[in-house]
Amino acid sequence: MKKSLFALCIIMLLGACKKESNKNNGLAVDLPPINDVFESYYQQSLKLNPINATFTGDNKYNDKLPNNITKDYRETALNVFQTYKDSLALYEDEFLNEEEKLSKAVLLWELNQNIENLKFKTYLMPVNQFSSMHLMIGQLGSGSSAQPFKTPADYNNWLSRLEKFSTWVDSAVVNMKQGIKEGYIIPKTLIVKTIPQFTDLTKTPIDENLFYSPVKIIPDHFSEEEKKRLTESYTHTISEKVIPSMKKMDDFLKNEYLNAGRKTSGINDIPEGKELYNALIRLYTTTNLTADEIHKLGLSEVARIRSEMEKVKKEVGYKGDLISFFDYVRNKKELMPFTEPRQVIDNFNAIHEKMKPNLEKLFDLTPKTAFEVRRTEAFREVSASAEYNQGSLDGTRPGIFYVPIPDVTTYNIYSDEDLFLHEAIPGHHYQISLQQENTKLPDFRKTLWYSAYGEGWALYTEALGKELGLYEDPYQYFGMLSAEMHRAIRLVVDTGLHAKGWTREQAIQYSLDNEAESEASITAEIERYMAIPGQALSYKIGQLKILELRAKAEKALGEQFSIKEYHNKVLESGCIPLQLLENKIDTWIASKK
Known part of the structure; x- marks a missing residue:
């Protein structure tokens, strides 16, 4: 060789x-x-x-x-x-x-x-409303994320990174102009959602600009001379470099890119789009499943979960059909009890306290990394989903569960127990923190992320709610079914959009017909799938594989089966492709027998 x-x-x-x-x-x-x-x-x-x-x-x-x-x-x-x-x-x-x-x-x-x-040639489409550099830099520059602002060196580091971001934006404009010529361009509906994000980054006066936020939190122990120097440096960089670059992108998006935006919704409509989607399926599912196979699996799962939803509808005594029950749950005032954003955060912390006594029944491995629930930052709250950001490797920064609360008076709690299991404990916080803390793993594996495993694990943990003392309220259980339905629908609509020629409107309607989310929420989700094709497939594919392997182990081992030990085996190696996880569980089963 x-x-x-x-x-x-x-x-x-x-x-x-x-x-x-x-x-x-x-x-x-x-x-x-x-x-x-x-x-x-x-x-x-x-x-x-x-x-x-x-x-x-x-x-x-x-x-x-x-x-x-x-x-x-x-x-x-x-x-x-x-x-x-x-x-x-x-x-x-x-x-x-x-x-x-x-x-x-x-x-x-x-x-x-x-x-x-x-x-x-994805570099010709570097910007969208859900996942691109400007959103990441905005989050870091807010002063409340992973970028530290504790020393003068920290402030200098960020200023250097911010200047390089201006260069990145200039390159993005050049690439996107080339993308227009070659047919690599995002759908017009996504451009419409991206424009306000850049417009917001051009905000003046300077002290109202997002990137001025670190200046507002300069530590008191800095000398007056240092404070003055940093304030002047940040003001100059933001006014002379950052805002001009943001305005250049903002003008380009409004005056050129929007007019050229695709009317179609799926990635298969760009050059090599079919091949790209197949590659993204492999990337996000770590399998060789085809779009057709995934689409059929999604239809099957949607039908199964609908039958479970019908049982809950009957249990609470609702007489109408399932679609009207979705509306009933969406708009039930008793499920929107909060008047202050802090109450939403407090409710998640109360869920954590409720389940703590039962966690040790299912898990031997628990992380040392601290954990917090926080409200999503205002600049991205309107278009953001609930999400988890991992803690630092050294444990000094906690894992953070971010919750968007754009309008607390319409915040519906029916899925909060399920959401906490997925995004926080024992979902992402357990899995990611244990992976980072595992001294037996080489460093590259401590931070490795595969959606099929990571999101599959988080979705699997949603089904553990009853074992953890949750879902006593039928509406909370319906919230779990709704979340699972949401992920099953993703198999249908993602492949529909990117392999079967579905329109944005078709995908939105299919979701409205099968889940209890609001139309605004569903629209944001469908546009997310349009922005990052294939990623939405990972959740259900991973969950079904972890459930399949658990069932295999339970059948093979009988009384020897230990749920704690099974969870240990799934978690101890961190994120790995699903085929390697299956090989690992098969080896464990054989060793036990």
Whole structure:
């Protein structure tokens, strides 16, 4: 087998004192321990994605923001991925222990996906209303997220990163103009939702601009001279660099991009759209399922969950049909009891307290990382979903469950118990924190994220509510069914939009016909699927696999089956592709028998 010269250089540069003998093509080869390769890759990945480093609590790249939509960046990234893929090929499984073999398989899967995704011209569509750089930078620049603002160096780092963001925005405009020429452009309905986000970032006077927020929280212990210097530097950068770039993008979106926006909704309508969607299915589900298979699975799950919903409707004595029951639940005043946003947060904390006595019945592994519930920041609250942001690797920053409360008087609590299980405990907070805290994992695996596993686990935990003392109220149980229905619908509408030619309006109507969410909420969700094709498939595909593996273990082990031990096995390796998880559970079952 021909080995990359770069791969061999990586091995030489690692220069580990301890070496492993390996047999390659019949020759004895001295190699550094494979964990050195894992660590080297991890450090390279942080350089490529310094915002990821910031979120892990690694601050050495807090001033960096590579222009990841340029040709040079993509070529550099491809070179890194191919080099490490070639490096791993030098290590044969027979010389590795079980954990090393699993890490090698995970990294190979990761590298192959990264290489495949770089083939597509997604860099010509760098901006949307749900997931793009301006939203991430806005969150970091708010002063209440992962970017620290505790020392003068922290403030200098952010100023440097903010200046680089202005350069990124300028590149985005250039790319989007090229995208118009080549047919790589997002739907017009998404452009309409993106424009106000950039308009808001041009806000003046300066002290009302989002990016001025760090100045308002300068620590008291800074000297007066330092405070003055930072205030002047931030004012200059925001007024002379950031706002002009935001205005340039804002004008471009309004005057050029909007007119060119696609009237169609699915990614299959751009060049190579079908191939891109197939690649995104593999990325987000970690399976080889086809769009047709997923669509049919979704239809089947929607029918099953509807029958469960009918039972709840009968239990509460509602006489109308299911669709009218959705409206009844959406508008039931007793389910909208709050007058202050703080009450929403307090309710989630009360749910946590209620379930605490039962958590130890299902889980041996629990995280050390602290946890908080917070309201979503105002600048993104209107279009945001509830979400979890992981704590730092060193445990100094807690895991945070963000809850959008744009209008507390219409906030409906019927799904709050289910939502807490998914986004917080024992969903994302348990899974992500345990992964980050696991000292047996190489560093690259502590921060690795696969939606099929991570979101699949979170959706699986929603079904644990009754075992945790929740869902005593039929409306809360209906909330769980509604959330599961929401994810089942995603299988139908995501594939409908991106593989079957569905319109935005068709997808919205299908959702309205099958779930209790408001039309405004459903519209935002459908537009989310339009912005990030394939991601919405991961939840249900992952959940069904974890349920399938639990059922297999229960049947095979009988009285030997332990739910705590099963959860340990699922959680202990962190995020891994679903096929590797299945292999792991099969090995565990065989060892128990």
